[in-house]
Amino acid sequence: MKSGIKTTEFWATILGTIIEAGASEFGLNLNEASAASIAAMVTTYVVGRVMNKNTQAKIRAKIDQKF
Numbered sequence: 001m002k003s004g005i006k007t008t009e010f011w012a013t014i015l016g017t018i019i020e021a022g023a024s025e026f027g028l029n030l031n032e033a034s035a036a037s038i039a040a041m042v043t044t045y046v047v048g049r050v051m052n053k054n055t056q057a058k059i060r061a062k063i064d065q066k067f
Helices: 008-022 032-066
Strands: none
Touching (some): 008 032
16 A cells, blocks of 8 residues: 555645645635535545545455465
8 A cells, every 4th residue: 555645645635735725825715614615525535545445454454364
């Protein structure tokens, strides 16, 4: 598995942070609901990916134990 800077979770977090923090620099006026939606989307994606990777790792470990 990839780790750190090579993961999509890392880049999704960076992109979400840039959008949230730099919105005014790009001429975007994000209201509270939009900012919360972006944060929720990034959080949901990252948590889902981490859970999926952990589940896959457990399954692989069980398969490896059988062989």
